[in-house]
Amino acid sequence: MKRILPLFIILFFLGCSKDSVMYRMTAFINGDAWQCIMPVIVVENMKLVITGTSLDGRTIIITVNGISPGRYQLSAAEGLAQCAALYKASLQVSDEDAYASIDGSITLSSVDQVNNRVSGTFQFSCYRNLTESVSITQGQITNAKITF
Numbered sequence: 001m002k003r004i005l006p007l008f009i010i011l012f013f014l015g016c017s018k019d020s021v022m023y024r025m026t027a028f029i030n031g032d033a034w035q036c037i038m039p040v041i042v043v044e045n046m047k048l049v050i051t052g053t054s055l056d057g058r059t060i061i062i063t064v065n066g067i068s069p070g071r072y073q074l075s076a077a078e079g080l081a082q083c084a085a086l087y088k089a090s091l092q093v094s095d096e097d098a099y100a101s102i103d104g105s106i107t108l109s110s111v112d113q114v115n116n117r118v119s120g121t122f123q124f125s126c127y128r129n130l131t132e133s134v135s136i137t138q139g140q141i142t143n144a145k146i147t148f
Contacts, residue, residue, distance in 0.1 A: 022142065022143060023038070023039070023117070023142055023143040023144050023145060024036065024037055024038075024039070024140075024141075024142050024143075024144075025039035025050070025052035025060070025139075025140070025141050025142070025144060026138075026139070026140050026142075027060065027122070027136050027137065027138060027139035027140070028135075028136070028137045028138050028139075029058065029087070029134060029135070029136055030134055030135055031135075031137075034054050034058060034060075035054055036052030036053055036054055036060075039051065039052040039141060039144040040052075040147065041118055041144050041145065041146045041147060042146075042147050042148075043067060043146055043147070043148050046065075046066065046067055047063055047064060047065055047066070047067070048062075048063070048064040048066070048067055048108075048118065048146075049061070049062075049063050049064075050062040050063075050064070050118070050141065050144070053091070057089075057090045057091040058087070058088070058089055058090070059086075059087070059088040059091070060085065060086070060087055060136065060139075061085065061086045061087075061088075062083060062084070062085045062086075062106055062122060063083060063084045063085075064082070064083045064106055064108065065081070065082050065083060066082065066108075067111055067113075068108070068111060069108045069109060069110060069111050070107070070108060071105055071106075071107045072105060072106050072107070072108070073105050074101050074102065074103050074104040074105060074106075074124055075102075075103070083105070083106050084100075084101060085100075085101035085104065085106075085122070085124045085126065085136070086098060086099065086100055086101065086126070087099040087101075087126045087134050087136060089134075097128075098128065099126030099127060099128045099132070099133070099134045100126055100127065100128075101124040101125065101126045101127075102125065102126075102127060103124060103125050104122070104123050104124020104125055104136070105122065105123065105124070106120060106121070106122040106124075106139075107120050107121050107122070108120040109121065113146075116145055116146040116147075116148070117143045117144065117145060117146065118141060118143075118144050118146055119140075119141055119142050119143055119144070120140075120141050121138075121139060121140055121141070122136070122139035122140075122141070123136060123137050123138065123139055124136050
């Protein structure tokens with residue numbers, strides 16, 4: 001028994017493997033670090049809707065008109081937008097802290113439809129009115145899970 005127990009312990013630890021995939025969504029909002037540890041990505045009508053909420057309630061929502069890798073440009077001009085973004089400063093049910101994007105882009109570097117994962121980068125400027133704006137920079141999406 002004394003010889004078998006160490007063998008079982010060794011086999012037990014060899015059987016353990018790190019099978020979790022690291023996924024997250026990060027950015028800088030007006031220069032302050034922001035992180036969502038569990039972004040939600042939904043595919044609907046050939047569009048990706050990417051939502052990330054930090055622990056303090058700040059939310060970034062990005063809608064991409066496509067599901068293929070590539071660069072998608074934001075535009076305020078009607079008919080030219082390939083994506084859109086929204087920043088909400090809190091979880092309150094109000095649009096007083098909602099900022100809509102008028103310029104920027106998202107680049108989908110990887111859309112893995114076999115493993116249902118998305119990675120990419122984003123940056124954009126959002127405005128609430130003519131005087132209040134939010135700058136979202138150095139945004140990254142890493143191995144986020146797609147929900148169909």
